[in-house]
Amino acid sequence: KNTLIAEAILTWQSSNVVHIDRFTVLPSHRGQGIGYQLIDAIIEWATNSDYSILIGEARQGASWHMFESVGAEEILKYENWGNTNETYTSFKLTL
Numbered sequence: 868k869n870t871l872i873a874e875a876i877l878t879w880q881s882s883n884v885v886h887i888d889r890f891t892v893l894p895s896h897r898g899q900g901i902g903y904q905l906i907d908a909i910i911e912w913a914t915n916s917d918y919s920i921l922i923g924e925a926r927q928g929a930s931w932h933m934f935e936s937v938g939a940e941e942i943l944k945y946e947n948w949g950n951t952n953e954t955y956t957s958f959k960l961t962l
Contacts, residue, residue, distance in 0.1 A: 872896045887923030921960040
């Protein structure tokens with residue numbers, strides 16, 4: 868049986884920039900390194916597709932920590948993102 872446990876949705880922004888629109892791992896599968904594997908796959912795909920910059924937004928905590936650990940730079944913090952009472956970080960990762 869195949870079950871979707873993680874997903875990433877990317878959109879093309881320009882000839883060298885790709886944006887991560889959505890990045891998620893099911894709660895039941897978090898803490899197993901799947902998010903890091905997904906980030907590695909995104910970086911590999913983007914690099915092989917001749918993108919040089921990856922941008923996106925990540926929720927403070929584990930999500931932001933994963934992107935930060937691969938070299939993402941904080942661009943801007945959004946307090947109360949979309950009236951969710953959560954802080955998100957806009958980031959840039961140079962590939």
